[in-house]
Amino acid sequence: MLRGADSFVPKVALFHCRWCLPESDAVKNLLPEHYESAVSTIKINCTARMEGELAIKAFGQGFDGVLVIGCEDGECHYESGNRQAFNRLGMLRRMLEFAGIYPERIGTIWVSPYDPASIKAQIGEYIEKLNGVGPF
Amino acid sequence: MGNERPAETTGRTDGFIGNMSAARTKIELGDFAQEIDAASGLNLDISSCFGCARCSSVCKVAIFGCLEDRITPRTLLYNAVVGETEKLLSSKFIWLCSGCGRCEEACPQGVKIPMIVSVIRRLSMEKGILNPITARVNERVCMHCGACLTVCKNKAITMVEGGSRGLVARVDPAECRGCGACTAVCTNAAIQQSPLNDLGLVEFLAGKSGRD
């Protein structure tokens, strides 16, 4: 079940790169049922654009989680943008943990546009973990 | 030059291959193609393309770019040869191309497509067209710390004299591919990628826009 025990539906800010998920509308089809309204999506050119500040600000603005979807290793359109995001967001997670914020709130999934089933499954996994940690 | 097709076409809806062989024997390289050759300083020999489309099959922009004009590496070369200048100069393809080189790698004829795209970008800028996704530096605020230079894979950023502290970073819009990495590392928000600048993203978080 993807709903928390108290029917908590987390508010998620979803940033996806335009090369692994070209259409923002398509993202809606990859979300678990009932989560469409809870997820705000925005398309960026590359996950390299993800600043730590954005994720931090998201929490301040009432989001419970931030999900970043980018290309698999080796597939970045800009060569290594995904790697930068990988390292940066990994560090951000550890930092948040020191401040008492669950690292599960920052999700990073690296996908191929040719495997929507896998994308859907990974998004589902992230939301389940987020449910587990509750509201921000 | 119009979209003239030689008398003998293969009859397929995409009479591309037929056109290309005809182009090689009957039609000389158009002015635009020669301009491309001249501007790059290399003999790019665009006419060696025989339209196999392996380049397009590995091109992310062609497949995922969602471009209205549907320019692909193959059609880009075709349009260059037949002189469809306007179409190419005003296409978004040339700005979304990141120079990744997969097309050149895949090409059995070794056509230097990324370089051709670079040249078209420069020609386009010469004609007054702006790079729609380039980053720009606010020179008053830049601390010349060099972080953006370090992360820019296209070497589009250099340190030049100027600004309020003697040195500033400067983006060459002809090289910038719009990835946004520079914008992410600037603590100062001095360099901003357009259109995904920090104001837009913060507004998204504040719920003011549901942008795609």
Add this chain to the structure above:
Amino acid sequence: MQEERQGDSDRTEKARELAASLLMTDSVQGVLALLEIRDHVVPHLFTSREELSGLTVDGHYAIAGVAERLLERWAQGNIAVMARGCDERHLIELAKKGSVDLSRIKVVGVACDIFEAKACHCVQPFPRQADVGNSIGRVDFMDHEKLNELVSMSITERRSFWTEIFSRCIKCYGCRNACPLCNCVDCRLEEERWVRVGEIPPEYPSFHLIRLFHLADKCVGCMACEKACPMGIPVGRLNLLVRQEMLDWYGYEAGREVEDVSPLLGGALIDVADKK
């Protein structure tokens, strides 16, 4: 406020001697060090031997920021800087950013004693070369009680700890102002879109965590931020935890060498989360 300790007078004497000999040469315009005034220390550029009787190496002041501004004002000329380990690391980090020209600075290294190291929860209380004082070597991170406490807390305990503490913040920007590495023109924390004007305490967790994130690969652990906070918020401690993390996972330490490039700016792919 400084604690009185034995053996300090030797250190201070040595410092004054070194400053005196530097002033006799033509290599520097002055010696930037701490001047004792009543019970406080202030940064001062000593330019004559007569002033040296007020020079002290006790007391804590993040002097690198002053060095940066001095060199900015003068187009030419060199200065000597009486620098503790953290001050020297600041200078190296500032040089990485191009904010300071190290060839214009002569560092006189001051080593901290164990009390000073403990007061700052410092793991590296010494400069490259200890011209004044004796280096005690590295102090293990876990030997610092307060840091140990934080690390041993559960995540929910940490959450309540920091939420309560950050609620005391009056947004005086003392932490930001005291930090020599926070030298951005147009600091993001003063931009409406990131931190709203007139909101006290500032939005949680934006204000403090954005600063923490910016400093992740730059903070050298001087604790000036914590000392500056009028509300007793132990902000510096969080920075120290992140600094240790950077060392553990990337082998990276801010302020070690000017040539070092931060792993957050590219480099090898390391999933920090995997390394549990």
